[in-house]
Ligand code: NDP
């Protein structure tokens with residue numbers, strides 16, 4: 001049994017010991033030293049080269065090193081017969097919620113403005129609200145969105161969500177589908193994007209939708225860079241329609257050094273670290289699906305490639 005490891009951002013040194021300890025019979029082959037491609041049964045990947053997965057004729061499962069799978073589905077030669085499994089790890093979900101809570105609180109408590117005031121030596125109290133008076137809207141209410149939403153509620157925020165399908169979740173106002181989006185936007189003083197990147201969600205963070213938010217809202221994007229129409233952001237900040245933006249993900253990663261987002265006083269840039277994959281907790285989850293496949297049991301967290309997530 002052989003597994004191909006290919007990540008454009010992670011090192012196999014973090015993964016091989018975890019995988020070997022839990023499943024000694026699994027031979028790990030690290031790209032580009034893949035040996036005979038016919039012997040590879042499983043592929044554990046982050047952003048694999050287009051065509052790599054199609055070159056493995058006996059591939060049984062594609063396992064994502066992340067929760068998102070846009071980095072796999074964008075391969076035009078993707079072998080459609082092979083099931084794709086995404087990573088759902090409670091450790092990562094907790095980490096995302098920490099990030100969201102941190103950034104929501106920063107926007108809510110006007111931390112960027114106080115930091116700017118400190119840099120200028122200004123002692124001035126800014127207008128303040130209670131969390132219960134701050135409506136937060138979450139785009140995407142799956143694993144990440146629901147956990148972040150519950151934790152924001154525990155901090156006292158008034159949280160609503162937007163999903164693709166209708167759902168009733170006690171304690172949250174829910175909006176669904178294209179028809180529900182304007183309602184969610186109209187009530188969100190802080191908008192958090194935790195959507196997967198699909199044909200429907202690409203460019204959703206655009207001037208038109210920013211215009212539907214209450215004036216002066218804050219934006220947090222921890223979904224994917226392509227959710228944001230980058231050219232729309234700075235003009236929307238300049239007009240005051242958005243007061244600040246926190247961005248963890250970008251269309252081009254790493255964010256190019258000359259990119260204007262780096263130096264904008266009301267944009268916070270973090271280097272795609274909202275929820276990092278953690279091998280000690282993720283390896284058992286990944287291997288569980290391999291065991292399930294070998295035993296003919298139902299797989300967990302299988303992606304619907306048609307739907308895009
Ligand atoms: P899930 O699949 O569990 O949840 C996705 C949510 O998005 C669901 O609520 C789904 O609706 C909703 N959704 C999908 N398409 C649409 C649409 N067209 N309109 C409205 N809602 C839609 O994903 P996760 O919560 O696990 O992860 C979400 C994303 O977070 C990942 O795909 C990835 O891009 C990003 N991420 C970023 C990380 C980072 O470090 N920055 C780390 C991990 C993930 P429904 O419930 O109806 O299906």
Ligand code: OXD
Pocket residue numbers: 065066067068069275276277
């Ligand atoms: C993921 C990510 O999708 O880290 O897991 O972005």
